[in-house]
Amino acid sequence: xxxxxxxxGGTSVGSIERxxxxxxxxxxxxxxxxxxxxxxxxxxGETNRLIALAHEINEEPTPREMDMLVxxxxxxTIALLSMTLNTLGCPAVSYTGPQVSITxxxxxxxxxIKQIDDQKIRNDLNEGRVVVVAGFQGADENGNITTLGRxxxxxxxxxxxxxxxxxxxxxxxxxxxxxxxxxRVCSKAKRLETIxxxxxxxxxSLGSKVLQIRSVEFAGKYNVPLRVLSSFDDQGPGxxxxxxxxxxxxxxxxxxIAFTANEAKLTVLNAxxxxxxxxxxxxPIGAANIEVDMxxxxxxxxxxxxxxxxxxxxxxxxxxxxxxxxxxxxxxxxEISGDNAIAKVSLVGVGMRSHAGVASRMFQVLSDEGIxxxxxxxxEIKISVVIDEKFMELAVRALHTAFGLDKEEE
Amino acid sequence: xxxxxxxxGGTSVGSIERxxxxxxxxxxxxxxxxxxxxxxxxxxGETNRLIALAHEINEEPTPREMDMLVxxxxxxTIALLSMTLNTLGCPAVSYTGPQVSITxxxxxxxxxIKQIDDQKIRNDLNEGRVVVVAGFQGADENGNITTLGRxxxxxxxxxxxxxxxxxxxxxxxxxxxxxxxxxRVCSKAKRLETIxxxxxxxxxSLGSKVLQIRSVEFAGKYNVPLRVLSSFDDQGPGxxxxxxxxxxxxxxxxxxIAFTANEAKLTVLNAxxxxxxxxxxxxPIGAANIEVDMxxxxxxxxxxxxxxxxxxxxxxxxxxxxxxxxxxxxxxxxEISGDNAIAKVSLVGVGMRSHAGVASRMFQVLSDEGIxxxxxxxxEIKISVVIDEKFMELAVRALHTAFGLDKEEE
Numbered sequence: 001x002x003x004x005x006x007x008x009g010g011t012s013v014g015s016i017e018r019x020x021x022x023x024x025x026x027x028x029x030x031x032x033x034x035x036x037x038x039x040x041x042x043x044x045g046e047t048n049r050l051i052a053l054a055h056e057i058n059e060e061p062t063p064r065e066m067d068m069l070v071x072x073x074x075x076x077t078i079a080l081l082s083m084t085l086n087t088l089g090c091p092a093v094s095y096t097g098p099q100v101s102i103t104x105x106x107x108x109x110x111x112x113i114k115q116i117d118d119q120k121i122r123n124d125l126n127e128g129r130v131v132v133v134a135g136f137q138g139a140d141e142n143g144n145i146t147t148l149g150r151x152x153x154x155x156x157x158x159x160x161x162x163x164x165x166x167x168x169x170x171x172x173x174x175x176x177x178x179x180x181x182x183x184r185v186c187s188k189a190k191r192l193e194t195i196x197x198x199x200x201x202x203x204x205s206l207g208s209k210v211l212q213i214r215s216v217e218f219a220g221k222y223n224v225p226l227r228v229l230s231s232f233d234d235q236g237p238g239x240x241x242x243x244x245x246x247x248x249x250x251x252x253x254x255x256x257i258a259f260t261a262n263e264a265k266l267t268v269l270n271a272x273x274x275x276x277x278x279x280x281x282x283x284p285i286g287a288a289n290i291e292v293d294m295x296x297x298x299x300x301x302x303x304x305x306x307x308x309x310x311x312x313x314x315x316x317x318x319x320x321x322x323x324x325x326x327x328x329x330x331x332x333x334x335e336i337s338g339d340n341a342i343a344k345v346s347l348v349g350v351g352m353r354s355h356a357g358v359a360s361r362m363f364q365v366l367s368d369e370g371i372x373x374x375x376x377x378x379x380e381i382k383i384s385v386v387i388d389e390k391f392m393e394l395a396v397r398a399l400h401t402a403f404g405l406d407k408e409e410e
Numbered sequence: 411x412x413x414x415x416x417x418x419g420g421t422s423v424g425s426i427e428r429x430x431x432x433x434x435x436x437x438x439x440x441x442x443x444x445x446x447x448x449x450x451x452x453x454x455g456e457t458n459r460l461i462a463l464a465h466e467i468n469e470e471p472t473p474r475e476m477d478m479l480v481x482x483x484x485x486x487t488i489a490l491l492s493m494t495l496n497t498l499g500c501p502a503v504s505y506t507g508p509q510v511s512i513t514x515x516x517x518x519x520x521x522x523i524k525q526i527d528d529q530k531i532r533n534d535l536n537e538g539r540v541v542v543v544a545g546f547q548g549a550d551e552n553g554n555i556t557t558l559g560r561x562x563x564x565x566x567x568x569x570x571x572x573x574x575x576x577x578x579x580x581x582x583x584x585x586x587x588x589x590x591x592x593x594r595v596c597s598k599a600k601r602l603e604t605i606x607x608x609x610x611x612x613x614x615s616l617g618s619k620v621l622q623i624r625s626v627e628f629a630g631k632y633n634v635p636l637r638v639l640s641s642f643d644d645q646g647p648g649x650x651x652x653x654x655x656x657x658x659x660x661x662x663x664x665x666x667i668a669f670t671a672n673e674a675k676l677t678v679l680n681a682x683x684x685x686x687x688x689x690x691x692x693x694p695i696g697a698a699n700i701e702v703d704m705x706x707x708x709x710x711x712x713x714x715x716x717x718x719x720x721x722x723x724x725x726x727x728x729x730x731x732x733x734x735x736x737x738x739x740x741x742x743x744x745e746i747s748g749d750n751a752i753a754k755v756s757l758v759g760v761g762m763r764s765h766a767g768v769a770s771r772m773f774q775v776l777s778d779e780g781i782x783x784x785x786x787x788x789x790e791i792k793i794s795v796v797i798d799e800k801f802m803e804l805a806v807r808a809l810h811t812a813f814g815l816d817k818e819e820e
Contacts (some may be wrong), residue, residue: 050486054493056426061493068504069489072482072646078481083464083471094478099553143509242634 001033002167003125007157010044012172012231013077023084024229025172026130030090035125037164039135039157040081042073063108067137067147071096074134074153078143082132090200092130097145102138106148111146114156115139133160146259151212158215162222169224170238171211172231177239178203178210180405181257186397190407192255193238197226199255202348202382216241253358254349254403259396261389263293263373264340265311266324271334273299273306280331281308282325290316294344294377294408295386305333309375311386314340336364342374343392347382347399359383365402371395411443412577413535417545420454420586422641423487426494430642432582433494436540440500447574449545449567450491452483472626473518477547477557481506481787484544492542502540505530507555510554510567512548514556521556522566523548526573538591543570561622561774568625570670572632579634580648581621582641587649588613588620591667596807603666604650609665612758612792626651663768664759664813669806671799673703674727674750675784676720676734681744683709683716689719690741694733700726704754704787704796706789715743719785721796724750752784753802757809769793775812 013019022038029036050070054061061069078094085092101117126133133267134152138146146157154171161169166385176191178200183189195203197220204213210228219226220243229238271277278297285292295310312320317340328334352358359376362383366373375386387395400406416436423429432448439446460480464471471479487700488504511527534541545563548556564581571579587601588610598649605613607630614623620638629636630653639648681687688707695702704721722730726796727750738744762768769786772793776783785796797805810816 016463020467053426053486053490057430057490058494058497062496065489065493065504068492068506069486072485075482075485076463077481079475080463080467081468082478083469085473086472086475087468094475095554099555145506303680 001035003035003037003164004029004156005037005039005161005164005166005169006172007039007153007317008041008172008231009153009174010041010047011174013040014044016080017079018078019084022083023088023090023174025231026085027088027090028131037160037166038081038130038132039153039160039286040074040077040132041135041153042070043077043123046073046076054362064144064187067108067145071134071137071145071147074136078132078134085130085132090130091128092132092201093124094134096123096134096157097137098139098143100133102133102159104138104140104148105145106140106142106144108144109145110149111138111140112233112396113148116159118160118163121160121164144313149212150397154212154215155218156321158218158224158226159223161226162184162218165194166389167225168227168240169219170227170229171215172229173210174231175228176230176232176235177228177237178241178256180255181259181396181400184259185259186400188397188400188406190405192237192239193237194242195255197241197243198305199348199350200241202303202346202379203256203258211241220353228313233252253345253351253355254354254405255342255351256348257345257396257399257403257405258348259343259392261392263311263342263386264314264320264338265342265346265386266317266320266336266338267313268308268324268328269335269337270300270305271308271328271331273304277306277331278308281324281327282310284327285310285320288319288323290323292376294386296375296377311342311344311375323357339374341389342386343389343395344384344386345392345399346382347403348382350381352383361402362399366395369394411415411445413447413574413799414439414575415447415449415567415571415579416582417449417563417580418451418582418641419563419584420451420457422582423450424489426490429487429490429494433491433498435499435582435641436495437498437500439678440540444687446540447531447535447570447576448491448542449563449570450484450487450542451545452480453487453562455526456483456486462565463767474554477518477521478554481544481547481555481557484546488542488544493538495540496544501538501539502542503534504542504544505546507547507566508549508553510603512543512569514550514558516550516552516554518554518556519619520559521548521550523558523569526569528570528573531570531574545776549740561624564625565628568628568632568634568636570642571634571636572628576666577635578637578640578650579629579777580637581625582639583620584641585620585637585638586645587641588651588666590665591669591806591810594670595803596667596810598807598810598816601646602649602817603647604652606760607653608791609758610651610762612756612789613668613781621651652729657763663765664757665761666758666817667806667809667815668758668814669753669755670801671753672724673721673752673796674724674730674748675752675753675796676722676727676730676735676746676748678718678738678741679745679747680710680715681718681738681741683714687716687741688718691734692735693735695720695722695730695819698729700730700733704785704794706785706787720783721752727785749784751799752796752804753799754794754796755802755805755809756792757813758792760791761806762791762793772809776805779804779808 082094104111514521733767
């Protein structure tokens with residue numbers, strides 16, 4: 001018999017009807033003899049309703065009071081879910097974050113968990129109760145209520161699983177697992193049985209929105225087996241995110257393909273190739289709160305000028321361009337060019353580490369499709385290319401087939 | 411400079427606009443140099459919204475989870491009020507009941523306060539902050555969230571005032587004080603400057619809905635000066651509820667007139683006058699969860715039968731009548747008569763203690779108006795009569811004038 005920490009997000013508990021469905025699911029696990037700790041978010045829409053109330057008062061309300069306010073959202077859900085479980089004859093008890101001593105630092109609205117005292121939860125589990133814990137919240141050392149920021153309920157789930165040494169932390173979502181790529185773009189995408197933490201991190205940061213990066217990092221750090229699965233009717237075992245593949249030699253080269261069209265590219269042409277030019281360009285961009293993703297620098301054959309290219313979120317394109325105008329004026333030379341109709345496509349896989357030739361094969365596949373590569377960036381388990389946005393879907397489908405990711409025909 | 415505990419109910423904090431008005435009022439007291447602790451209820455409608463959610467799950471939800479659920483209502487208000495005070499440049503900090511160690515017993519949904527640790531609040535007051543505390547809630551010794559039941563926020567206010575030895579506990583409501591009687595029925599009703607705890611208790615239990623009985627009892631027990639005043643624009647000093655009038659000899663005979671039409675009367679005629687007949691009649695009524703108010707028993711001239719009369723809430727009339735049918739069948743004799751078009755009118759005043767003749771004067775006044783008295787009941791500081799409902803307003807106005815309660819003509 002196992003101990004599971006099960007996390008249900010806002011959509012999964014968005015109505016009394018949905019809460020009843022969650023309760024039935026939890027009861028099913030109990031009936032199989034497992035111990036269950038449930039972590040829930042606020043009912044969908046509730047957090048936004050509370051934030052809107054606060055913004056009627058002040059666009060930047062006191063952070064401590066903001067946490068006091070929004071933490072009520074999860075508290076409502078834990079009470080409703082526990083009542084429902086009790087009504088179904090499945091004994092349950094609810095706790096807020098502070099009640100089970102989820103101790104955080106004092107960074108209101110974005111606190112980090114420092115410690116969890118699991119004794120209270122263990123006592124209830126020993127007495128046969130389901131324990132329902134409010135996600136997203138804790139208390140600092142002075143007892144002030146804190147919240148963990150966006151996606152914080154996933155983090156609560158993983159942290160509790162780590163503290164309780166749970167067999168699995170199961171994140172129930174509106175998808176039935178992690179896919180080789182987005183099935184809406186590539187109909188041959190298939191669900192992965194397992195994926196490593198590293199791969200998941202690369203996929204998450206590249207735009208796959210299944211899990212919050214922070215909870216995956218946390219799971220990796222504390223060796224918590226993390227499973228993503230559907231909160232709807234039984235749709236299979238989902239995807240297990242593991243610290244490391246058992247036998248890396250058997251790994252497929254590539255685990256998944258991530259992509260995003262939310263990109264824009266900016267180039268400073270013919271900038272003087274002097275020490276510090278990169279920071280002269282990127283310093284003001286950073287100061288303007290614009291995040292930079294990929295960076296490529298080429299030196300001209302004469303060795304005196306350089307072409308400096310980087311990508312930003314599409315929403316920051318205009319702002320970044322305006323900042324660059326000032327930079328070029330200060331440098332005294334260079335021209336600006338840009339393109340906001342680009343996409344980034346990335347191959348991710350730990351198998352890449354021990355196999356050469358993934359990059360060249362990727363380039364060949366794209367070339368065969370007539371797709372021009374505009375930028376390249378690599379890491380140990382990832383290769384990303386920037387291409388024209390109009391080729392994005394074509395590139396994903398071609399690479400998906402070429403790297404053997406297509407599901408078998410039924 | 412004084413220390414005030416100020417309590418604002420659900421209507422007073424029913425919208426962001428109203429919360430801003432409360433914040434301005436509190437800021438005004440701070441500007442005069444007073445220390446202020448604010449106790450607030452849930453925004454009006456919020457508690458009922460939460461209860462409705464729970465009732466979608468179960469008509470009798472787990473009491474512990476019910477407390478977990480509804481206690482969020484006050485938590486939302488304290489956060490919003492504190493943000494508003496901070497926005498107005500008036501430093502404030504909010505606390506839930508458990509956070510300021512309002513320790514209660516474990517009777518969920520109707521807990522009683524056992525202890526309050528005032529240290530945290532004192533520290534904040536010393537540092538110049540307004541302290542905003544959630545009414546209606548606390549935690550038992552195991553840290554489970556409890557609520558105090560209806561009107562619990564008044565109780566929180568009085569309990570905090572007692573713990574902090576505040577100069578006054580001020581209950582802000584939608585009326586501007588306690589009146590000699592309901593101004594909607596008697597236009598000559600006037601606001602009382604002071605009233606004793608005992609009188610207030612009699613008025614409250616007789617249907618004046620200004621304050622919850624429990625908070626008045628609490629104030630009496632712990633000698634907390636309690637003031638009722640309007641939460642709207644400055645409408646005078648309200649009414650101060652004191653432990654005992656300074657000089658009882660100067661007391662007016664009567665402080666106020668309470669009345670209620672929510673009454674029904676039931677009589678068992680010609681019941682056998684045997685020991686235990688009263689409990690044979692009232693036992694089954696109590697067992698049916700019907701509360702009995704006044705009781706009168708007359709013995710017939712032959713000494714063998716008795717007429718037994720009592721009053722109940724009008725809503726319980728039919729149910730009580732059905733119970734009596736069974737009682738009469740068991741007794742083997744007696745007939746049932748009843749009347750649910752009656753009203754109760756009561757004179758209340760500590761001055762009554764030292765003055766005879768209040769009752770006879772009351773009966774004379776009613777007689778002069780042609781009003782027949784159907785039942786009478788008395789206590790040390792109260793005389794109640796039951797009359798036909800249609801005469802209720804007439805009786806209140808006539809008694810109000812006769813006992814010198816009318817306000818002076820302006």
